Amino acid sequence: MAKEVSPGVLALRKVVDDVHADARKAKAEGKLVGWSSSKFPCELAAAFDLDVMYPENQAAGIAANRDGEIMCQAAEDLGFDNDICGYARISLAYAAGKRAARKFDPETLEYIIDPNSGKPLKDENGKVVMGEDGKPVKDPKTQQPYTVLVDIHEIEAMPDGPLKDKYWESVKPYRQMRIPQPDFLLCCNNICNCMTKWYENIARMCNIPLIMIDIPYNNTVEVHDSNVAYVRAQFDAAIKQLEELTGKKFDEKKFEQACANANRTASAWLRVCDYLQYKPAPYSGFDLFNHMADIVTARAKVQAAEAFELLEKDLEQAIKEGTTTTPFPEKYRVMFEGIPCWPKLPDLFKPLKANGVNVTAVVYAPAFGFVYEDLDGMARAYYKAPNSVCIEQGVAWREGICKDNKVDGVLVHYNRSCKPWSGYMAEMQRRFTADLGIPCAGFDGDQADPRNFNAAQYETRVQGLVEAMEQNAANKEG
Numbered sequence: 437m438a439k440e441v442s443p444g445v446l447a448l449r450k451v452v453d454d455v456h457a458d459a460r461k462a463k464a465e466g467k468l469v470g471w472s473s474s475k476f477p478c479e480l481a482a483a484f485d486l487d488v489m490y491p492e493n494q495a496a497g498i499a500a501n502r503d504g505e506i507m508c509q510a511a512e513d514l515g516f517d518n519d520i521c522g523y524a525r526i527s528l529a530y531a532a533g534k535r536a537a538r539k540f541d542p543e544t545l546e547y548i549i550d551p552n553s554g555k556p557l558k559d560e561n562g563k564v565v566m567g568e569d570g571k572p573v574k575d576p577k578t579q580q581p582y583t584v585l586v587d588i589h590e591i592e593a594m595p596d597g598p599l600k601d602k603y604w605e606s607v608k609p610y611r612q613m614r615i616p617q618p619d620f621l622l623c624c625n626n627i628c629n630c631m632t633k634w635y636e637n638i639a640r641m642c643n644i645p646l647i648m649i650d651i652p653y654n655n656t657v658e659v660h661d662s663n664v665a666y667v668r669a670q671f672d673a674a675i676k677q678l679e680e681l682t683g684k685k686f687d688e689k690k691f692e693q694a695c696a697n698a699n700r701t702a703s704a705w706l707r708v709c710d711y712l713q714y715k716p717a718p719y720s721g722f723d724l725f726n727h728m729a730d731i732v733t734a735r736a737k738v739q740a741a742e743a744f745e746l747l748e749k750d751l752e753q754a755i756k757e758g759t760t761t762t763p764f765p766e767k768y769r770v771m772f773e774g775i776p777c778w779p780k781l782p783d784l785f786k787p788l789k790a791n792g793v794n795v796t797a798v799v800y801a802p803a804f805g806f807v808y809e810d811l812d813g814m815a816r817a818y819y820k821a822p823n824s825v826c827i828e829q830g831v832a833w834r835e836g837i838c839k840d841n842k843v844d845g846v847l848v849h850y851n852r853s854c855k856p857w858s859g860y861m862a863e864m865q866r867r868f869t870a871d872l873g874i875p876c877a878g879f880d881g882d883q884a885d886p887r888n889f890n891a892a893q894y895e896t897r898v899q900g901l902v903e904a905m906e907q908n909a910a911n912k913e914g
């Protein structure tokens with residue numbers, strides 16, 4: 437039976453579908469479509485009614501659809517180093533016109549099925565059907581064509597006809613592989629400095645304007661007034677650039693409305709995150725990860741605020757009824773540190789499920805809760821991204837989340853892609869382990885490139901964490 441999906445989750449899915457559909461429609465109508473870093477102040481673009489896509493969110497989707505490796509490799513073949521963030525590599529390959537596509541025979545135009553793809557065939561009793569070779573037989577309905585790389589510029593140059601049409605059709609049909617090429621870029625380096633070079637490269641490659649807001653790493657917990665003035669001046673400059681780009685005057689009313697929507701969305705999102713504090717939790721941090729597309733792509737839209745408010749109601753109901761989306765009894769609660777390995781979500785989940793470990797705290801999700809009252813506050817809020825705050829602030833955030841969400845341990849993703857995040861984790865891990873007395877385990881992985889994750893190492897680390905949490909619980913009881 438299909439899993440029942442709550443009204444809030446359905447509404448959130450529709451919000452993201454609409455953002456993508458609107459951008460594709462805008463492009464088809466000859467309007468401008470931008471690409472933006474996820475923590476660029478989206479309120480500015482919203483004041484100009486611009487359609488914007490978010491390459492980080494796109495790259496996560498491509499990775500979750502198992503096309504991270506072919507796109508990362510495509511970027512490497514273009515000369516980008518394997519050590520660059522996987523999101524950046526996927527996005528750079530996409531901007532260059534590379535697409536993951538389904539292989540077909542150019543003579544017959546039929547797709548060529550990969551015999552290794554698909555799920556095992558099950559009989560009427562739900563048992564896996566075994567073949568003569570002793571291996572499970574594949575269900576033909578779930579089998580997919582081989583994945584190959586195509587280039588949209590090469591397709592565009594082909595003569596019109598069925599072959600060209602087939603090439604266009606062969607591009608994988610999920611929405612992240614179909615986002616429009618950018619006409620302008622919005623970049624804010626509060627996320628990391630890789631972002632700056634990534635967007636500069638796309639601007640050069642596609643010969644399009646780049647609007648940059650520089651929010652440097654902040655060495656102090658407070659954001660000083662001089663920093664605020666520096667960023668406010670850049671907001672003014674960005675508005676001028678957007679006026680030139682669109683030929684429109686800045687609409688203050690629309691901007692105020694976008695800020696009100698963004699605050700309402702962020703507040704509802706933070707309240708949703710707080711439902712993980714319940715014991716047992718009505719859902720898991722993995723569910724939160726699934727809703728990040730909304731907070732990234734649509735936080736200045738009223739529909740996103742309404743959808744998160746609906747999700748809050750669902751969660752309230754779940755608390756009353758004692759239900760949860762987690763498909764196992766919650767024995768241990770952990771904080772998951774870092775960005776998940778999107779191509780390997782089932783592998784991440786399996787040992788957690790086997791050991792009754794629920795992810796009831798995450799750092800990545802609430803980091804998008806930008807709440808502010810005025811323009812100075814907005815500048816201050818955008819200073820507070822995980823990689824742009826000092827270690828004291830980073831430790832305080834994590835310790836607060838660990839306490840509020842009552843975790844028994846911490847699972848740290850040493851993410852090869854995200855060096856600014858992973859680099860200070862060892863010290864941070866040492867500090868909050870000492871302060872809170874809870875065990876931590878780290879594993880090596882990557883948010884987008886599956887070549888950097890080893891399921892066996894991960895399982896061993898989870899096992900070690902479970903044993904340490906068990907011992908901790910026994911010591912407390914003793």
Ligand code: SF4
Binds near residue numbers: 823
């Ligand atoms: S913050 Fe990390 S994951 Fe995000 S773009 Fe920068 S390096 Fe990549």
